[in-house]
Amino acid sequence: MAVAARKSKAPAQPKAAARPAKATPASSNIATFTREEDLHAYREMLLIRRFEEKAGQMYGMGLIGGFCHLYIGQEAVVIGMQMASKDGDQVITGYRDHGHMLACGMESRGVMAELTGRRGGYSRGKGGSMHMFSREKNFYGGHGIVGAQVSLGTGLAFADWYRGDNTVSMTYFGDGAANQGQVYESFNMAKLWKLPVVFVIENNRYAMGTAVNRASAQTDFSKRGVSFGIPGEQVDGMDVRAVREAGLRAIEHARSGKGPYILEMQTYRYRGHSMSDPAKYRSKDEVQRMREEHDPIEQVRARLVRDFKIGEDDLKAIDAKVREIVNDAAEFATHDPEPDPSELFTDILLEPAQG
Amino acid sequence: MPIDILMPALSPTMEEGKLAKWLKKEGDQVKAGDIIAEIETDKATMEVEAVDEGILAKILVADGTENVAVNTPIAVIAADGEDVSAAAAVDPATINPTAPQAAAAPSKQDEAAPAAESPAASVPASVPAQAKAYDASSEFPAGAEVGMQTVREALRDAMAEEMRRDGDVFVMGEEVAEYQGAYKVTQGLLQEFGPKRVIDTPITEHGFAGIGVGAALSGLRPIVEFMTFNFAMQAIDQIINSAAKTLYMSGGQMGAPIVFRGPNGAAARVGAQHSHDYAAWYSNVPGLKVVMPYSASDAKGLLKSAIRDPNPVIFLENEILYGRSFEVPKGDDFLIPIGKAKVVRPGTDVTIVSFGIGMTYALGAAEALAKEGIEAEVIDLRTIRPMDIETVVASVQKTNRCVAVEEGFPQSGVTAEIGMKIMEAAFDYLDAPVARVTGKDVPMPYAANLEKLALPNIGEVVAAAKAVCYRA
CATH class of the missing domain: 3.40.50.920 (Rossmann fold)
Incomplete structure (x- = not known):
């Protein structure tokens, strides 16, 4: 069966005025979601969660090789941002990229088959977990060099500005990448040229095994653009409504020609940095507490039951549907053949057009 | 159907490990993400998470068992609503670990493929016994007027002509606009094309190289000028890892039509940090084209080809040659093919x-x-x-x-x-x-x-x- 994740589309929402830097998360003031919005967010986040769990399982079975970085726990960030974005806006991120691809509407089958290195993968098996792209879905990777995507994403915004097509570049990076020099080179030029870019810093508290406070002199990442005059705010990245709301503000700012905007998404990854990370640098209690008290999916699920009276059967039906998509993707990715050996020498250079 | 949980691999190289501890016991309800066991290797301890919900019906490998091979069934989960006793009764011997077999097949292919299929790297007969030289004699268009021009002027004309031809072409770099180029190669371009297409950057090679590559991935055709290629060392990650490799890593979806150009190699008396010749460095990298012209006509014809090329092109100029004059044919359509001596x-x-x-x-x-x-x-x-x-x-x-x-x-x-x-x-x-x-x-x-x-x-x-x- 053909299964496709759809691009997250946000139903129209009144736009809040852009706020200056420094807004602390205040969940109580956040605009509530409609029933449809909550259902949408639930479905989309659950798809990422189940997809990543399956990827972890398949890694354990030896079907996925190399590095594999799971997005479990951070789902609300990309889904909330996609609910705030419009068709034509670009997304670019680092190596923890599976969730972003699904949120951009890329097919589960193609993503999973790339993880297993098969010909049906988005890069026909030649990119792997960290290097996947879809021009059609405006997903520009999937980059394995920490921080490189920040300059590249600023370049996407440069192209938006050059063409004047009123689109925005959503440039994601982590708290670790935020310490790379080219990030600040990019901040400078983005502000200097008023490029339409939203810098989404996914602060999941650990750069591989290094806690934020051991690596960052300024741990309030929303302030990282202060010396360039780039507004920023901290957002509860576990609450998809807070993400969407801040996203609308930031994207509107960028789209209206005011230049870049920084959103520090305070989030958490449940799994290790990669599959081979036993995560000894943090306590089990810490992880357990985040899962129990702040899980982005459980929050929506609770609202669906409490506020919208969605029954267990309906939720189970959604779960079953998501599981079907993921199982189908895993099945496809397991049995799809590896790339033809002739693929070794293709896609190195493009043929110039004649004349 | 009961679901069997397999001994996971912690890394691509792990073959077996110790099942250190069960954190759930038979009959416990588990949901996806619950930690159910810990496994150990000589390198690390890892948690096994349930990937499905249901009841832990049967533990097949006991606490403390050493040398458990990857992909061995270690427990059975009965799905929601399933009869636990029925699931528990499943004989481990009958559990067919289909996935591991599927996983094993490709790795065998991996080993076989290179030897059998890939063209050998050094086949002596790759050039025909009687090689044929490229004939450059007709590169100058027949009857075209020819004038003397410096390399500097030829490079400038090449950019100007291509910018007139294609609105997606722009030039960015340090001092390329208002200052008219540190070596005056971009002289007059700002006046003709304006500040949107002739862009002065801050001194920030890593950043603007990355911005150029991002713009190229999006389909524009940037010409990124480095004041010298010595400074491109700050940007070489973006040139190699982003520009050269993305086409391959995207399975052919996303090329970077970009030209990195500027003076390269020794000028005169500028010392070690300003005199490095990078031809060998860039020529080592698949996914790049590397051009290094000598004459003004080659500089012009090759730069025009480089700008039209859908791939990243490293265009290595030389400060000493900028002022040398050569015959150059007049006209906008003079191209020299890349890859021909x-x-x-x-x-x-x-x-x-x-x-x-x-x-x-x-x-x-x-x-x-x-x-x-x-x-x-x-x-x-x-x-x-x-x-x-x-x-x-x-x-x-x-x-x-x-x-x-x-x-x-x-x-x-x-x-x-x-x-x-x-x-x-x-x-x-x-x-x-x-x-x-x-x-x-x-x-x-x-x-x-x-x-x-x-x-x-x-x-x-x-x-x-x-x-x-x-x-x-």
Whole structure:
């Protein structure tokens, strides 16, 4: 069966005025979601969660090789941002990229088959977990060099500005990448040229095994653009409504020609940095507490039951549907053949057009 | 259907591990993400998470079991609503671990494929026995008016013509606009095309190279000027990891049509940090094209081709050559193909091959040798990658001798590659080992006399040519 994740589309929402830097998360003031919005967010986040769990399982079975970085726990960030974005806006991120691809509407089958290195993968098996792209879905990777995507994403915004097509570049990076020099080179030029870019810093508290406070002199990442005059705010990245709301503000700012905007998404990854990370640098209690008290999916699920009276059967039906998509993707990715050996020498250079 | 939980691999190399501890017991309800067990290897301890919800119906491998092979079923989960006792009754022996088999198949292929399928890297017969030189004689359009132009002017005209032709082409770099170019290569472009297409950047090579590549991935055609390629070292990650590799890593979806250009190599008395020749570095990388012209006409025709090329092109200029004048045909449609060498002086006794400013030594030596009765055939490689070795081999098949010349360092240099390629393709034609003349294996000194010693010179090329001709 053909299964496709759809691009997250946000139903129209009144736009809040852009706020200056420094807004602390205040969940109580956040605009509530409609029933449809909550259902949408639930479905989309659950798809990422189940997809990543399956990827972890398949890694354990030896079907996925190399590095594999799971997005479990951070789902609300990309889904909330996609609910705030419009068709034509670009997304670019680092190596923890599976969730972003699904949120951009890329097919589960193609993503999973790339993880297993098969010909049906988005890069026909030649990119792997960290290097996947879809021009059609405006997903520009999937980059394995920490921080490189920040300059590249600023370049996407440069192209938006050059063409004047009123689109925005959503440039994601982590708290670790935020310490790379080219990030600040990019901040400078983005502000200097008023490029339409939203810098989404996914602060999941650990750069591989290094806690934020051991690596960052300024741990309030929303302030990282202060010396360039780039507004920023901290957002509860576990609450998809807070993400969407801040996203609308930031994207509107960028789209209206005011230049870049920084959103520090305070989030958490449940799994290790990669599959081979036993995560000894943090306590089990810490992880357990985040899962129990702040899980982005459980929050929506609770609202669906409490506020919208969605029954267990309906939720189970959604779960079953998501599981079907993921199982189908895993099945496809397991049995799809590896790339033809002739693929070794293709896609190195493009043929110039004649004349 | 009960679901079996398999012993997971912690890393691609793990084959077995110890099942250290069960954190759930038979009969416990588990949901996806619950930690159910811990496993250990010599390197790490890891948690096994349930990937489905249900009831832990049966534990198949007990706490503390050592040497459990990856993919061995270690427990059974009964799905929601399933009869636990029925699931528990499943005999582990009947559980068919289908996935591991599927996983094992490709890895076997992995081992077999390269030997059987991939074209061998060094097949001596990759160049035909009688190689055919590229014929550059018709590159100047017939009847076209020809005028004298400096390399600087030719480069400027190439950019201006291509910017007129294609609105997606723009130039960015330090001092390219208002200052008119640190070496005046972009003179007049701001006046004609305005600040949106001729963009002064801050001094921030890593950042603007990345912005250029991002714009190229999005479909624009940036010309990124480095004030010198020495400064591109700050940006080399974006050039190699982003520009050169993305097409391949995206399965052909996303190319980067971008030109990185600027002066490269030694100027005069600017010391080690401003004198490095990077031709060999970039030519090492699949996914890049590397061009290094000598004459003004080649500079113009090749830069126009580079701007139209859908791939990232490294365009290496030379400060000393900027002011040299050459004949250049007039007109907007003068293109030189990337990847073709040019025989610039025919000869019969020895082949001298070089590129960029190395050509000044090659041509000077040929003239000096002619006075001594040695007719050297001089080849300008023009493009370093892809390298037109066939034109070189065709010449060597005629002269049976070769001297390769470059200003770059000797180890892993472009001339080292030329020598190797000739050996692969024309070993039987050689009457002497291929000789090379390169920059000396030292950081560039500042003192005038030492700098002179560090660079190649005509005398060294003459001596090398005589040596391969066995002439004193």
